Amino acid sequence: MEPIADRIEHTTLGPTTTWTDVSEVLDSALRYGMRACIPPCYLERAGEYAPSVELSTVVGFPHGQHATETKCREADLAWRDGASELDAVANVGTLKAGELDELEHEFDELVASVPVPVKLIVESPLLEESELRAVSELAAEAGVAYLKTSTGFVDGGATVADVELMSEYCPVKASGGIRSWEFAQTLMAAGADRIGTSSGDVILEEYRQASE
Numbered sequence: 001m002e003p004i005a006d007r008i009e010h011t012t013l014g015p016t017t018t019w020t021d022v023s024e025v026l027d028s029a030l031r032y033g034m035r036a037c038i039p040p041c042y043l044e045r046a047g048e049y050a051p052s053v054e055l056s057t058v059v060g061f062p063h064g065q066h067a068t069e070t071k072c073r074e075a076d077l078a079w080r081d082g083a084s085e086l087d088a089v090a091n092v093g094t095l096k097a098g099e100l101d102e103l104e105h106e107f108d109e110l111v112a113s114v115p116v117p118v119k120l121i122v123e124s125p126l127l128e129e130s131e132l133r134a135v136s137e138l139a140a141e142a143g144v145a146y147l148k149t150s151t152g153f154v155d156g157g158a159t160v161a162d163v164e165l166m167s168e169y170c171p172v173k174a175s176g177g178i179r180s181w182e183f184a185q186t187l188m189a190a191g192a193d194r195i196g197t198s199s200g201d202v203i204l205e206e207y208r209q210a211s212e
Contacts (some may be wrong), residue, residue, distance in 0.1 A: 026049055058089070071088060072113035087148055091106070095122075111142050120147055122135050149174050173194035174192035174195055181206035185207075
């Protein structure tokens with residue numbers, strides 16, 4: 001296994017994702033020693049197909065506008081189906097409305113609903129610095145395991161500035177537009193502990209070439 005492979009979550013989460021797509025991601029994860037992030041509907045099958053791969057899945061995806069109770073139930077089902085970590089989407093509208101008490105309640109409930117790490121997707125490309133700091137502080141207080149930059153479904157993606165800011169509060173999973181080892185390395189240097197990408201195999205091949 002490559003030294004950085006465990007820090008990469010090879011991902012397929014598009015609206016047309018099939019089992020074939022998932023199995024290909026799992027094959028790559030097995031080959032390189034990566035983690036995988038897949039849709040919740042494929043968790044049980046993925047666990048049987050590749051039991052040694054650490055699986056993440058998404059909650060409240062992609063816009064985070066589910067009721068808190070729905071998100072918690074979704075998180076519980078995903079954990080029971082084999083997810084070892086959960087990537088939950090924060091409600092950006094609630095944040096932008098300044099309803100921080102509601103966000104705080106949701107984060108507390110999500111973390112309490114499962115015995116596995118929760119990563120909070122904050123859609124940093126949509127946020128002002130003050131909003132990013134506010135949501136990051138709430139997440140840290142709730143015991144969120146990681147802050148994640150983006151779902152990849154909004155314009156923009158992970159940036160050095162956002163990763164640096166978010167890492168002041170929690171470990172960071174950088175995600176959104178990361179398709180090369182050069183960029184992944186830059187984000188890691190800025191404070192990213194994990195990289196979420198659909199190009200994990202490409203990144204690791206480039207890493208190998210750079211290491212030769």
